[in-house]
Amino acid sequence: MTRFLFALILGFLLTACQQVTVDDTEFVPKKLTELRVGTLYGPQIYMTSGQGDSGFDYDMAVLFAEYLDVPLKMVPYTNRTELYEALKKNEIDLIAAGMTETPARREQFRLGPPLYRVNQVLVYREGMPAPKDISDLKGKITVIADSSFVETLTQLQKHYPTLVWDQITDKDSEELLAMIANKEIDYTIADSSSVQINRRYLPDLRSGPVLEEKLDVVWLLPPTRSDELMSQLLAFWHQEKLAGTLDHLNEKYFGHVKRFDYVDTRAFIRAIETVLPRYRQLFETHAGNLDWRKLAATSYQESHWNPHARSATGVRGMMMLTQPTAKEIGITNRLDAEESIRGGAAYLNDMINRLPESIPESQRMWFALASYNIGYAHVEDARKLAESMELNPNAWRDLKKVLPLLQKRKYYQKTRYGYARGSEAVHYVDSIRRYYDTLVWVDNQSKQQNPEEEPSDLASEEPAIPAGTLSTEQPQ
Secondary structure, eight states: OHHHHHHHHHHHHHHHHHHHHHHHHHHSOOOOSSEEEEEOOBTTTBEEETTEEEOHHHHHHHHHHHHHTSOEEEEEOSSHHHHHHHHHTTSSSEEEEEEEOOHHHHHHSEEOOOOEEEEEEEEEETTSOOOSSTTOOSSOBEEETTSHHHHHHHHHHTTOTTOOOEEESSOOHHHHHHHHHTTSOSBEEEEHHHHHHHTTTOTTEEEEEEEEEEEEEEEEEOSSSOHHHHHHHHHHHHHHHHHTHHHHHHIIIIITTSSOOHHHHHHHHHHHHHTGGGTHHHHHHHOTTSOHHHHHHHHHHHHTTOTTOBOTTSOBTTTTBOHHHHHHTTOSOTTSHHHHHHHHHHHHHHHHHHSOTTSOHHHHHHHHHHHHHHOHHHHHHHHHHHHHTTOOTTOHHHHHHHGGGGGSHHHHTTSSSOOOOHHHHHHHHHHHHHHHHHHHHHHHHHHHHOTTOOOOOOOOSOOOOOSOOSOOOOOO
């Protein structure tokens, strides 16, 4: 009897062990053959244009797929509900959509390490009374359903019982911001980074009270069966953090949009409509290897697209060329729009070609523009100074920290070419980057609305704007 009972118990134990083994094998994650990333559309998240795909989350996803050595598949969704459902159904491997860490998301998903931080702000339009706090509103709040903003409002309602809001499912964050600017809704809530970016196209947007501060933007992973992917993501994040990739992307997408000028932005958008059509063909014809919109943005910074612009320092024309520079590149009439644009394009392309090959292609234009503004020699001084300070001389994010030091005796007395208005060069480049971003956005909007429309013909009429420029004297 004892032997029988022992055999029976042993049989149960073996059966139980075998069952666990079978179950365990069902939960072992398969090796990824591609990285499926669910996302939402947005300038700082993921978007496609004539210049290719872009966005902070997209760029990081490209690098993560390379780290995993698998192809990347970006899967955009139109709303958060569908995005969450896709992750739960294993239709995607993770969500990279500019989402912040919230208590509800911590309960539903595994959260990756922080990419950058944002504030949640109340958004209204120019001309409305500036609200002091959430209880001081003269209209309705409209937010996206299933967003972190709903969680914020729900918490605020505990302190402000009369607080109410509308939730919509058929719009995204960019559309709500446009509705604010178009006076279709009164208020919404948005991440500070999104407001900063969209003010370039919608200058009437205003940021009101901060409702949540310093929220981490993270990726979302499934709550179960994602141990290996999370481990790989953490190792990848640590690697890119040390390499400065996160700082670089932060500078790329947000570094130039923090400074905002309402009057200048409105004037630029009007100039795109009324002045640019007269000169667009010239920019396209003479841009060479440059994106014509970068050339046009530079020209606007220089002269506001005024071919007769002059400055007291002797620079002239659409591209504000000095006499020696014009002579060097074969320009005889700096006040002729076509000659000036052709000369400016040639000079910029030459600047780009002179730069060291160690400077990445994606950043060479910014180095060239700084050289266009204060001279190539001063930029080289700044690069050497950056290297002496253990910064990266080939990264614009580091060079823009160093350039202002060329105005301080402590630093410029150690350089070969001495004093330079480096902070002005940083402002100059950032302004052009903002103008360029706006031109890309307007151009894409036009193509979506008129896919068959050709660029406007060149008009012979000169622009009726006063002579003047924001430029400083150009390098010799």
